Structures are given as C-alpha cells and as structure tokens.
Amino acid sequence: MNFDPDPEQQLIAETARAFAERELAPKAADRDRTHAFPEAEMRRLGALGLLGVTVPAALGGSEAGPIALALAVREVARADASVAVTMSVTNMVAEIIATCGTDDARRAHLPRLCSGEAVAGAFALSEAQAGSDPRAMTTTVERAPQTAAGGAGYLIRGNKLWTTSGDRAGVLIVAARHGASMGGLGYSAFVIGAPAPGLTAGKREWKMGQRGSSTMALHFDEVAVPASALLSGEGEGLRVALAGLGSGRIGIAALSIGIAQAALAVALAHVRERRQFGVPLADQQAIRFHLADSATGIEAAWLSTMHAAWRKQQGLSFVRQACQAKLLASERAVEICDRAVQMLGGYGYTREFPVERHYRDVRVTTLYEGTSEIQRLVIARELLRESRAGRAPSPI
Secondary structure, eight states, X not given: OOOSOOHHHHHHHHHHHHHIIXXXXXXXXXXXXXTOOXXXXXXXXXXTTOSSTTSOGGGTSOOOOHHHHHHHHHHHHXXXXXXXXXXXXXXXXXXXHHHHOOHHHHHHHHHHHHHXXXXXXXXXXXXXXXXXXXXXXXXXXXXXXXXXXXXXXXXXXXXXXXXXXXXXXXXXXXXXXXXXXXXXXXXXXXXXXXSOTXXXXXXXXXXXXXXXXXXXXXXXXXXXXXXXXXXXXXXXXXXXXXXXXXXXXXXXXXXXXXXXXXXXXXXXXXXXXXXXXXXXXXXXXXXXHHHHHHHHHHHHHHHHHXXXXXXXXXXXXXXXXXXXXXXXXXXHHHHHHHHHHHHHGGGGGSTTSTHHXXXXXXXXXXXXXXXXXXXXHHHHHHHHHHXXXXXXXXXX
C-alpha cells in the first residue's frame, strides 16, 4: 500500500496549495472578521477543477479520485477553513449526484456545480429534532401530478437546519420523509436547482468559527421538483444521505488536519523566536513535548485519512475507516490547536496571531458530518458486523 501521491494527485495538491497561499490565506482573517462568503474564490476553485474532484470527466469533473480530494481539502484548510468546508460539501454534493442522480439531473446540475457557476452545493439533512438521528426528520415529500418543470413530480414541505451554504448554493440535495401519497413510510432524497419557488433561507447563524461559511435554516413551502430530481429511487433517501456522509467524513478529516498543520506552523515559528529565561522557548522541554505530540497526532490522523481515501478509491468498504479518520483527525486537531494557543501564551489569545482563529475554526469539526459520539457508535457497529461475519479488523 503506497500513500505517496501519483503525478495527477500531486498536481491537484500543488494547484490547491498555490491557490490557497496566493488568494485565500491573505484574506482569511478579514473573512473571519466580516463573515464574508467566498463567492469569487469558489468560482475560481471551480475553474481550477477543484469542485468536482471525484466526478467523472464526462460529467464535468476532474476524475482524480478521493485521495486527490483529501489532499486538496487539506491544502485549502491550511489557509482558510471556511473555504475548505464550502469546497468539501460542494464536492460531496457533486459526487452524490454523479453516483445517484438520473441522466437528466447529472446534465442539469453537474457542469454548473463543478465549474463554479453554481457557486456551491448544499446538503439539507438536519432538522430541529433530527440531527444525529435523521430518521426523526419531519420534512415530507408527496407525489404531485404536475410540476412547474412539467410531468409527474413531487412536492417538498418542511424545514431544515444547519445547512452549509444554504443561501448561496446553486444546487441542493434534500432528504424528506414520505407523506401519505407515498405510503407514509420511508425517505427519499432529491436534487434541486436554486433559486426555486417556495425555497427560502433563514437568517445566517452567528458562529464561533468558520465564519466565512454561511450556515442557516431552509424552509420548503411546497417546493415542486420533477421526477428526474429523485436520487437513486423512492425509499433510498437515507442510504443516499449516509453514503454521502461517509465520503464527506474523509473530507472533514482532511480539513481538520489542515487546520492543525496551520496552527502547528505558527507555534513552531513563535517558539523559535520567543525567549524566556534567557533561551528560546523551543529549548524548553515542556514546549518540545507539545511540539512532538502535535506532530505525532497530525501524522497519525493523516495516515488514517489516507487509508480511508485509499480504500474508497479501490472500491473497498470504507465506512468504518472514514469514521475512524474523522474521529481521530478532528479530536487530535482540537487538541493541537489548543496546544498551539498554550505555546503562544497570551499572544495566542489575541487576534494578532492566527492560532486564535484556528482554535475557533477547528472546534466544529467534532460536531458536523456526525459528532464524535456518532463516529464511535458507527465504528463499534461496523466492528461487530465484521466480527459476526468472521472477519478480524485488519491493520493498515
């Protein structure tokens, strides 16, 4: 098993790194302060082929695979986590449409999404009483005899919360519970082009971190969608959603690691320069322990992330590995950013140094795309399933 990037993956990573250093990093602090959404930057990412990294070239994507996507997300997150999460979710939405969408849906949405014309993709799943438990959702879908697009279709009613890019996305995926006209049981998922009649966004949430990423509620007031908007098939909504989350967790793991790397880089530069008791902080044993623990955590998390991405790229099961990568990377990244603030002392608590922003940005990584607690539940479930099947958990 070789985790060294091949030439195409290396090119994707270098493209993302150059763009991030040139166009994202200089604006990251100001974006955090003003909550400015990175619309121009998202369009530029599309032009660079970084919004459909796993999507087939015939559908408008880069067809570079999950490893390349993880590399790109990590590079962008080192510069600006707000842009990285917007990019990661957009790639997830594009992959779901490419994998589960009808031919009409692919033709209608993927070229716009991958090129940056649609700006971003959004994934509307969570609700007030349906966060970690999507089966508790109350948003409903009913069959409709006619839609604005013509032909038999569906009507969606309800409310979603915590939708990343919900007010900016030109393409959205929404999951809904079947209403009476569909038997009242099960769930389906649909792709919607925005704006759409009946679809409105609520106020933007005022968040601790990742402030350049817009997050808000969405209201669906009899939003009409054509039959071609159905993803995979009726009753397949949760399967579609959970498959998307499985892939998205690799992206969030890579994002977490990028933030941690950025925080460690600031801490390294500071402890080399800052002197206490007549010597650089870097000569203090306690500081060296902090540095060693941070570097070890980053490398372990990155290997776990690459393992999950590699399994996905090979067509192997990767649910457990993606959850393990997301759990390890997000929790270690929070610790590493906390440690960076500690190494900078009072300076780390001010906006004069970016570790304060990294600390706020990283905290949500243990929450979105499934909390750490949910990751542990899924990991244990998969381990028990493998054990019942007579398969021992295999190391990398």
